[in-house]
Amino acid sequence: MSERDVLARFEAHLDPARPEAAPGVSIIGYGEVSTVFALAELPGRVCKRMSGFRDAEAVAHYAETVRRYIDFLEAEDIRVVETAILAIERKGRAPVVYLAQPQLAAEGLGNSVLRHADDATLRARLDAVLLRIGRLLRSNRERRDGRSVTVDAQLSNWHFGSGERAGGEPLLIDIGTPFMRKDGADEIGVELFLAAVPPGVRALYRRARAVERYLDAFFDARSLLVDAVANFHKEGRPDRIPLALERVNRWLAEDVPDLGGRPIRAEDVDRYYRNDAKTLELYLRARRLDRFVRTRLLGQRYDFILPGAIRR
Numbered sequence: 001m002s003e004r005d006v007l008a009r010f011e012a013h014l015d016p017a018r019p020e021a022a023p024g025v026s027i028i029g030y031g032e033v034s035t036v037f038a039l040a041e042l043p044g045r046v047c048k049r050m051s052g053f054r055d056a057e058a059v060a061h062y063a064e065t066v067r068r069y070i071d072f073l074e075a076e077d078i079r080v081v082e083t084a085i086l087a088i089e090r091k092g093r094a095p096v097v098y099l100a101q102p103q104l105a106a107e108g109l110g111n112s113v114l115r116h117a118d119d120a121t122l123r124a125r126l127d128a129v130l131l132r133i134g135r136l137l138r139s140n141r142e143r144r145d146g147r148s149v150t151v152d153a154q155l156s157n158w159h160f161g162s163g164e165r166a167g168g169e170p171l172l173i174d175i176g177t178p179f180m181r182k183d184g185a186d187e188i189g190v191e192l193f194l195a196a197v198p199p200g201v202r203a204l205y206r207r208a209r210a211v212e213r214y215l216d217a218f219f220d221a222r223s224l225l226v227d228a229v230a231n232f233h234k235e236g237r238p239d240r241i242p243l244a245l246e247r248v249n250r251w252l253a254e255d256v257p258d259l260g261g262r263p264i265r266a267e268d269v270d271r272y273y274r275n276d277a278k279t280l281e282l283y284l285r286a287r288r289l290d291r292f293v294r295t296r297l298l299g300q301r302y303d304f305i306l307p308g309a310i311r312r
């Protein structure tokens with residue numbers, strides 16, 4: 001059976017409220033955006049499910065944007081893990097998209113490097129990511145076609161090789177949100193983000209341009225790195241924040257001085273993290289409440305997988 005057929009069958013059996021109940025599934029992780037599965041029928045592969053599309057046209061636009069994003073990054077010398085983008089049709093509802101990738105060795109994942117590698121290795125991995133991000137952000141400035149492109153810098157979004165190939169070029173694994181702007185507008189559009197928000201707050205988010213503001217932070221060197229370093233808290237290694245800041249601040253001052261980033265202090269990171277954790281927790285609670293109202297009170301379907309309690 002093809003990968004597409006396996007995923008179509010999986011999707012037909014999936015209850016988004018209980019993803020682990022579908023046959024042959026193991027959940028590898030909940031990211032902030034997607035849920036990452038491995039399926040017994042697709043050995044050696046991982047799949048990330050994206051839902052919330054209005055219609056087939058929105059799905060086609062998303063798939064095309066992700067494809068272009070990957071091509072763009074590769075052209076800018078950022079290597080991306082081989083990714084199949086599969087739109088899966090459903091009866092009477094808009095399709096969902098699965099992003100399928102080879103399952104990479106756990107020891108090479110950025111979160112594992114952050115937890116277990118020695119200081120010299122962690123420094124080298126951080127420098128490798130910073131080098132590539134610096135080039136990308138600098139070329140945003142130089143480009144004349146109104147386009148700007150960025151990535152989510154968090155270590156958990158990169159793979160650094162394993163075994164013999166440890167320490168090779170970092171490989172970007174998180175490409176589900178294409179951070180690509182043309183003349184200031186997000187090419188992915190805001191609707192996909194808003195679909196995940198309870199309807200009651202959607203108008204509010206729209207008016208406050210909350211999605212655009214959330215995305216803004218990824219295009220700015222300093223705020224991108226504050227976020228990435230703050231993630232050390234979530235990964236349980238806040239003790240390594242000083243080491244990371246030493247590399248990041250050197251990079252801000254020496255490699256990208258033209259991008260105008262003041263040095264980042266540990267207090268900046270901690271303050272950001274407390275705020276971000278609170279916002280995400282609130283957001284998740286609002287989504288759980290919305291799911292409860294829609295499924296239990298209104299008898300509707302709820303198409304998003306929500307993470308369980310997030311440990312911070």
Ligand SMILES: Nc1ncnc2c1ncn2[C@@H]1O[C@H](COP(=O)(O)OP(=O)(O)O)[C@@H](O)[C@H]1O
Nearest residue numbers: 029031032033034036101102103104156173174
């Ligand atoms: N190709 C892969 N192989 C192994 N693990 C992966 C792979 N892709 C993702 N993961 C794991 O799942 C986590 C979340 O995936 P990611 O693509 O970053 O999704 P999100 O957008 O939700 O953050 C990663 O940090 C990593 O631990």
Ligand SMILES: [Mg+2]
Nearest residue numbers: 031156157174
């Ligand atoms: Mg991620």
